Amino acid sequence: MDARDETQNGAGAAERARWDIGFGAVVLVGALLALFVWFPNDIQTGFIFTNAIGRVEPGDAFFPVLLGIALAALGAVQIIVALTRLRLADAPRQLTGANLRFLSELLGIVLAGLAVMYWMGPVVVTAMIGLGLLEGGYRLYTDTAPYKYLGFVTGGLGTTLALIWRTEGRLRRASVLSVVLVLLVSILIFDILLKNVLLPPNAEF
DSSP states (O other): OOHHHHHHHHHHHHHHHHHHHHHHHHHHHHHHHIIIIIHHHHOSSOSEEEOTTSOEEEOTTHHHHHHHHHHHHHHHHHHHHHHHHHTTOOOOOOOOHHHHHHHHHHHHHHHHHHHHHHHHHHHHHHHHHHTTSOOSOGGGGTTSTTHHHHHHHHHHHHHHHHHHHHHHSSOOHHHHHHHHHHHHHHHIIIIIIOTTOOOTTGGGO
16 A cells, blocks of 8 residues: 555545544434433423322333433444544545435435334234224224334334445344344333333324
């Protein structure tokens, strides 16, 4: 590798690091705004509350707060890692069209995944009702397995794997297993252990 190749690689690394810093900052700031501004003013029962019979239960803010904390931590970690990489490279600071295209693609993947998560359950249940296999509407099945898992699993799995493939250019077995494990743990915590919390997007129906 000659000096020109080393310079180009260093410039590319610095550009990616600065882009990661910006993306991590957006995630971190958004998560902090949600935790300290949005949730306290919009969610009534808070993180933990005592119900009418005196039992302490997770409030409506329980899942959103955990998600906000996780996003804030991920954003902070991304900024720290990117700053470490940035110190190892020296390149002009600029935002390119490739950066914007990459962000647009990630945003498209997330929006498509949210659409799948929201509509997969209702679409499948409606089709089964049309075939005479079920009765009623999806609202009756938002807390019934396996229908309540359809949107969460397909949307979560598809979105995460698509994001990994787009950023890494491939899907490794370890990545797939990690995503499946996270989904299973999420189901265990938020669906089985916490009785008054519905997996997304079931609470919307």
